[in-house]
Amino acid sequence: xxxxxxxxxxxxxxxxxxxxxxxxxxxxxxxxxxxxxxxxxxxxxxxxxxxxxxxxxxxxxxxxxxxxxxxxxxxxxxxxxxxxxxxxxxxxxxxxxxxxxxxxxxxxxxxxxxxxxxxxxxxxxxxxxxxxxxxxxxxxxxxxxxxxxxxxxxxxxxxxxxxxxxxxxxxxxxxxxxxxxxxxxxxxxxxxxxxxxxxxxxxxxxxxxxxxxxxxxxxxxxxxxxxxxxxxxxxxxxxxxxxxxxxxxxxxxxxxxxxxxxxxxxxxxxxxxxxxxxxxxxxxxxxxxxxxxxxxxxxxxxxxxxxxxxxxxxxxxxxxxxxxxxxxxxxxxxxxxxxxxxxxxxxxxxxxxxxxxxxxxxxxxxxxxxxxxxxxxxxxxxxxxxxxxxxxxxxxxxxxxxxxxxxxxxxxxxxxxxxxxxxxxxxxxxxxxxxxxxxxxxxxxxxxxxxxxxxxxxxxxxxxxxxxxxxxxxxxxxxxxxxxxxxxxxxxxxxxxxxxxxxxxxxxxxxxxxxxxxxxxxxxxxxxxxxxxxxxxxxxxxxxxxxxxxxxxxxxxxxxxxxxxxxxxxxxxxxxxxxxxxxxxxxxxxxxxxxxxxxxxxxxxxxxxxxxxxxxxxxx
Amino acid sequence: xxxxxxxxxxxxxxxxxxxxxxxxxxxxxxxxxxxxxxxxxxxxxxxxxxxxxxxxxxxxxxxxxxxxxxxxxxxxxxxxxxxxxxxxxxxxxxxxxxxxxxxxxxxxxxxxxxxxxxxxxxxxxxxxxxxxxxxxxxxxxxxxxxxxxxxxxxxxxxxxxxxxxxxxxxxxxxxxxxxxxxxxxxxxxxxxxxxxxxxxxxxxxxxxxxxxxxxxxxxxx
Ligand code: SF4
Numbered sequence: 001x002x003x004x005x006x007x008x009x010x011x012x013x014x015x016x017x018x019x020x021x022x023x024x025x026x027x028x029x030x031x032x033x034x035x036x037x038x039x040x041x042x043x044x045x046x047x048x049x050x051x052x053x054x055x056x057x058x059x060x061x062x063x064x065x066x067x068x069x070x071x072x073x074x075x076x077x078x079x080x081x082x083x084x085x086x087x088x089x090x091x092x093x094x095x096x097x098x099x100x101x102x103x104x105x106x107x108x109x110x111x112x113x114x115x116x117x118x119x120x121x122x123x124x125x126x127x128x129x130x131x132x133x134x135x136x137x138x139x140x141x142x143x144x145x146x147x148x149x150x151x152x153x154x155x156x157x158x159x160x161x162x163x164x165x166x167x168x169x170x171x172x173x174x175x176x177x178x179x180x181x182x183x184x185x186x187x188x189x190x191x192x193x194x195x196x197x198x199x200x201x202x203x204x205x206x207x208x209x210x211x212x213x214x215x216x217x218x219x220x221x222x223x224x225x226x227x228x229x230x231x232x233x234x235x236x237x238x239x240x241x242x243x244x245x246x247x248x249x250x251x252x253x254x255x256x257x258x259x260x261x262x263x264x265x266x267x268x269x270x271x272x273x274x275x276x277x278x279x280x281x282x283x284x285x286x287x288x289x290x291x292x293x294x295x296x297x298x299x300x301x302x303x304x305x306x307x308x309x310x311x312x313x314x315x316x317x318x319x320x321x322x323x324x325x326x327x328x329x330x331x332x333x334x335x336x337x338x339x340x341x342x343x344x345x346x347x348x349x350x351x352x353x354x355x356x357x358x359x360x361x362x363x364x365x366x367x368x369x370x371x372x373x374x375x376x377x378x379x380x381x382x383x384x385x386x387x388x389x390x391x392x393x394x395x396x397x398x399x400x401x402x403x404x405x406x407x408x409x410x411x412x413x414x415x416x417x418x419x420x421x422x423x424x425x426x427x428x429x430x431x432x433x434x435x436x437x438x439x440x441x442x443x444x445x446x447x448x449x450x451x452x453x454x455x456x457x458x459x460x461x462x463x464x465x466x467x468x469x470x471x472x473x474x475x476x477x478x479x480x481x482x483x484x485x486x487x488x489x490x491x492x493x494x495x496x497x498x499x500x501x502x503x504x505x506x507x508x509x510x511x512x513x514x515x516x517x518x519x520x521x522x523x524x525x526x527x528x529x530x531x532x533x534x535x536x537x538x539x540x541x542x543x544x545x546x547x548x549x550x551x552x553x554x555x556x557x558x559x560x561x562x563x564x565x566x567x568x569x570x571x572x573x574x575x576x577x578x579x580x581x582x583x584x585x586x587x588x589x590x591x592x593x594x595x596x597x598x599x600x601x602x603x604x605x606x607x608x609x610x611x612x613x614x615x616x617x618x619x620x
Numbered sequence: 621x622x623x624x625x626x627x628x629x630x631x632x633x634x635x636x637x638x639x640x641x642x643x644x645x646x647x648x649x650x651x652x653x654x655x656x657x658x659x660x661x662x663x664x665x666x667x668x669x670x671x672x673x674x675x676x677x678x679x680x681x682x683x684x685x686x687x688x689x690x691x692x693x694x695x696x697x698x699x700x701x702x703x704x705x706x707x708x709x710x711x712x713x714x715x716x717x718x719x720x721x722x723x724x725x726x727x728x729x730x731x732x733x734x735x736x737x738x739x740x741x742x743x744x745x746x747x748x749x750x751x752x753x754x755x756x757x758x759x760x761x762x763x764x765x766x767x768x769x770x771x772x773x774x775x776x777x778x779x780x781x782x783x784x785x786x787x788x789x790x791x792x793x794x795x796x797x798x799x800x801x802x803x804x805x806x807x808x809x810x811x812x813x814x815x816x817x818x819x820x821x822x823x824x825x826x827x828x829x830x831x832x833x834x835x836x837x838x839x840x841x
Pocket of ligand 1: 282590591597599
């Protein structure tokens, strides 16, 4: 059935209708009826957010390079469009062929943050598919969920048919081949075959049994032969990994509307609160020469105005000076600007800023994360107060007038004194400033313990506790030059409950969706009452998932997912946090995290220089 | 000066691209095509691409005009071909020409435009024709437009130079430009209301942009 007429008819009623029509530069359209495997790559947020995501472009390009596969994109319709679609009876359509999602073989969602789960469910519903996997029939597409949230798949275990744990480049090809080989056989058999692939988790082949107190008593396969533990897959060599040289150019301005160069995957640092620092280990670099080539190709093929360096800690890139110099040389005469996030402030950085003519050096961002040295040591954020003061001084001397500081409240071992030191640090920065007229913006997030980190067992502060903590800091700030803003503890509570939830928590997500939850990651859309009610309705306690400290012996809901980092290492790191011991970064000394055949350990990074602490994230 | 005008069409899915997104899409196509576009001065240099007049989102444009300033002389016809290989679907350059030094920016020139509204529902055509005739015969025509303060009505008759029905379409020439810009969709909404037709099912297109010349209208491109 051709839906384009109905689509056309409702586009006049919605904001930013170009989100829903496709037709962008570099899209791939393949014949629908040529017997190709139809893969729908789905991003559970609006177009502008999804199109900013490099991973989506990688998978799109990678799959469309295959002759046996067509891959088309789906994004979450904004609420106005959802309303119009439901009124018109229009199903979720792909941007390439305006084909209904239900007509695809596999729908692969990439879930970047926990609160995207309601959108994911909503997209299934808009596709006309039952939300629960058990209710989807033989003809329905297989629903796959990947992305960082898949490292704890359990909350979506009753919704997805299978999970992809790890990096798409590694096993997607085998997924496609296996699907093609088993096509036509009962869904259960197809899934059984898929379960053989590295990184694939098929939740229906596993059962959880719970104790009276709600903890997991036993989690085990119910199907002979499937792996007890599912190993995350990652690309060992980023230089050999697929890279999209012709990414689709967003037609509605995307949040990150530029060429993204992926310098690294993973991070050598091991900040104990940071999930990305553990689930993407080991840190792998892409060569500077290759990155330059990719920048050239992408710029030529997209016409973008900006190149951005993507990594968790750009300053740790071995050939950073060479790369930034050559990029600058290439970009400047072409009127292409360069943005350098996650950089430390040092003399090299300041020099670089000077050379980027197009800079308005108005603000610099530091991420000390914690106010006191004691707490910074506990989270393994290896920067000192003098690093921050010196960096700020240098920035101010070069003309910066506004400092932005990022902190987290609710970190393990945190005391009220630690929090008060946030205000103290701001005071010191102001009094150490060589010039007047400097303002400081402090932004405090709420710490949410995440799976597969040393803090995975920790209690999360309650919303009330977060309010107390934030007020405490606020009260200490008396200088009008300092502005304090903080995140909402209620959103953090739901995020925490979903992050560390078990299979039962999925019922609450579905209930929240039924009660109208959409775009929960958007501040003005999040509705706490809906979530409270959704948990309650299912006899679940939000605090059981968010606030509760887990016992060391407890079977964690994500224990069957192996990221490669051992639980023993995580618990050792937790101990070290309590003792405020710093763990050296991977380049200085391998901490023995458990990664098999670690490339960092084996080869070390070519330079082997001691790393610098990451001080800033800044857009130039 | 190295300024060039390009006539282009914006149809199909490209109808839904908003003005700023269109500017970006055009600029990127220029870069992909490798054309020597000139940039503005200042902290945030941007490509010197401009359009004669924004087109309402959802409406087709069959004779839209873009002005491009190049860093060096180019052959406009070759540029048009190169651009067409690089534009998103639904955008297509039809012709290009050099802009003489003394010619004003198209944005400053636009005074009138021709429009067409296509009616898919043939049963209403007769009443549409009557409504159109009534508009032409009237001395005054109050149209409505939504604003932040609610629905505002305004006198539009003097800005309608011609309006007639032909086949299943209504054609009109109305005031357009930075000074007076008559919303054609408001006019058609009124015709629909008078004729009992459903405005949602009507497709509108802007056909050509005109400047004032010798007391009459002359196509800019
Ligand atoms: S094995 Fe050692 S070097 Fe490799 S990621 Fe783990 S701690 Fe770092």
